[in-house]
Amino acid sequence: MAQHSRETRDRSPAILPGPGLRTSAAHRLLSLDIVLALLALTGGLRVLYLAAPDPALPSEAATVAHAYALGHLTSFADAGGAGVSRFGWLQLGAWTMVSDAFGRSATALAAVRETMLVAAVVTAVLLWFLARRLGLTHWAAAAAVLFVAVSPLALGLQRLVLVEHLAVAWALGALVLITRPGARIRHDVVAAVCLLAAVLTSPLALLFLPAAGWLLVRRAPVRAALVTVLLNLGLGIAYGPAGGVLQPHLAAAGRPTAADWAALDPAWAVLSAVALVAALAFAALRPFAVSGLLLAATLLVPGVQHTAVLALLLPVTPLLLAGVAQAVTRRRTPAHLSDTGRARRTRLTLAAVAAVAAVAVGWSSGYPALQPSTDRSGPLAEAQKWLRDNASGSWLLVDDAAWAELANAGWPTGMLAPPAACAVACPPAEWAVFSGDVTGLRERYPALDTALTGAGTTAVFGSRDRRVTVRRLGLPPPDPSAPPEAPARAHAGAALTASARISLAPDAAAVLREGRADPRLIATIAALSALQPVTVAAFPEVSGEDPAGQPRRRVLLTGGEDGVTAFYTGQRDLFRPATVTRTGAGVLVTYPLFAPPGLLVPFSAP
Incomplete structure (x- = not known):
């Protein structure tokens, strides 16, 4: 009986046909070299595309704000529609505190996106281990990780602040533990904790439970019951007494949709669909194919955010694709069917070439669409x-x-x-x-x-x-009987351009004639010209104010700088500037916002 119990406990998981896992020092070094190269590629590309502006996710801002609030022990309530994942926010906030991401980054968004970069690298490591546990060769496992590392869809998706990126890392960690050869009870308990963490991070991670349960039942039914009890206990507490604190909710549906993401990498969409169906034919891959198909089916459910689903599906389909490819290419052909075997190998080669060509064509348009940027401000x-x-x-x-x-x-x-x-x-x-x-x-x-x-x-x-x-906010309503300001500024500006005592650069003259200069500048330049000749080099724009239709409230004056400085620093009340600064190019005079109306009333009519 004891012997039977031990065999049940140590039953190895099903693996794909192949050369088997080798544990020699040379193979371990090869694995280490491959993993380090893949991690460098994964992290490097995501650093490059970290600030890519599109595709944008509306709910990302709320998640960043929650992470900041938790990391700085303050309160924040979002506008709604961004979902709820307090456990996910806590993970983000904790990492930013430990890494001082907010102190190092130019923006809050870039700080939290660094966490997504770390999650992507961890996911790549776990995907490698899971592929090897399922019997994939070094090169097949590397191909699965490489596909995730360099796909434009993955680059665009994994830069976004999504709690699902954390959830998929927890889920993959659980699956790696479950597929561990000779796993003991402690490994299954940790796997149960990882699954619970995944579900508390995102409810969509529940769809990984069929794969985990299937693998556990296949290996040791008694252990499967133990994991089920632990998981149900944790979910019961999280969704029951602690529901107000731990229960997550999905974000509202919206753009970008699955079609928007597929446009970045059409080959990924097609090959993923093929892999999800084909993997059902192989025992080692069948549990993952079932969970993958369930995730894909949720894309058809109204109200589910497609981006969140794809974040969970992203590492699954390359794993299945690599596994199916290895199983098909290693299938043996009987000796008396050698001609058929050669034809089969030819077809497989042509199919592989066609797949690579389709991927290359899709990526040629997907990468430019991401528009990588070194600008971390925005x-x-x-x-x-x-x-x-x-x-x-x-x-x-x-x-x-x-x-x-x-x-x-x-x-x-x-x-x-x-x-x-x-x-x-x-x-x-x-x-x-x-x-x-x-x-x-x-x-x-x-x-x-x-x-x-x-x-x-x-x-x-x-x-x-x-x-x-x-x-x-709180501006007084405009007086409907008052003459418009813009024509008055244009007429007064035209009068300045006609003055023999005022020299204007061409761009400065255009600003005056078009009525885009602040009336306080027009009035004071006219008054200054009565005292000394005036040279206007420019009306520098205040960033952001031209698109808002605000008049330019800065002027750069050259020549007679002592007189200009004394004149403007001596102004009072309405005509007192905010700053008068002597620069290498001249005297820069800046007025505060919102000139009082009616300063140029005499110029309101032609």
Whole structure:
């Protein structure tokens, strides 16, 4: 009886036909060399594409903000729709604390994306071990990891801040332990803990349980029952008494869809579908194929975020593809069918060449679509700098992305109000900073819509989906009876260009004639020209203000610099500049935002 019990406990998992696992020192060194090379490739490519702007994931900003809040022991409530994964946020926050990612990175987004890079490297290691445990050769296992390492779809997907990247690492860790030859009870207990961590990170990881259960039952039914009890106990606590703290929820569906991702690597989509079906024919791969097919089926379920599903499916299909390829190529042909065997080898060679060609064609368009960038700042960082220069110490109404970036830049979190704070009424704020289209947020939070009604667009950074708009709240409504300001600025500017005492660079003259100069600059330049000749080198743009339609409120004056400096530093009240700075190019005069209306009323009519 004891002997029978031991055989049940130590039963080896099914593996693919092949030369078997070799444990000599030479083969271990070869494995180490291959793994290190694959890890270097995986990490290096992801560093290069870390700041790629597209495809973008709307829920990423909320996850980054939650990670920052947990890492800095502060509170944050997202705008909704981004899902809930407190255990996943805790992992992200813990890693950023240990690695000081927020202190080293240019932006909060880049800091948390570093965690995704680490998760991708860990996933590559676990995928290698799992492939070897299933009987794949060094080169077949390397091909599976290589496919994940260099696929444009994988590069675009694994740079995004998704808790599913953490969940798949936990799930693969559990499967590596379960497929361990001679596994003991302690390995199965740790595997159960890993599976529980995967499910608490993302509910979609539940679909890895069929593969884990199948492997356990195949190896040792009694142990399978033990793992089931432990897992059910953990899930019962997490979804029961501790549900308010640990229970995860999926993010709402939205773009990018599976079709958007497949456009980066069409070959991955086709080969994955083939591998998922073909792997059912091989006993060693069948458990993984079943879980993979279940994950693929969830893409058809309304309301499920496709990006999250693909993040879990990403390492599974290359493993199946490599396993099927090895099993097919190593299938022996009887001696009396040697001619058939040669024809079969020819067909396999042609199929492999066609697959490689299809992959190459798909990647030739997928890589350019990712648009790698060395710029780690982005529009939000530009908006943060503008706010620091023009609205420091103000109360801000911000979206989830702006909350994380501004908090990381040192803005007090108590002075940042996210949209969730507008559930009943928005807290008092002087400025609003929002990315992209805010229509959805305004519909979800009527109080936010009220706060933004009548707000003045003051600065705009970026474009399209990455557009960041800074608005001034609480501005008085315009007087409908007042003459328009732009024509008055244009008429007064044209008068300055006609003055013999004012010399203008061509670009500066164009700014005046088009009515894009601040009325305080127009008035003071006219007054200064009565005292001395004036040379205007430029009206430098304040970053972000031209796209918002704000007049230029800076001027660079050359010649007679002592007189220019004395004139502007002696101004009072409405005409007092914010700064007067002597530079190597001349005197730079900057006025504060929002010139009072009506300064150029005499020029309102032609």
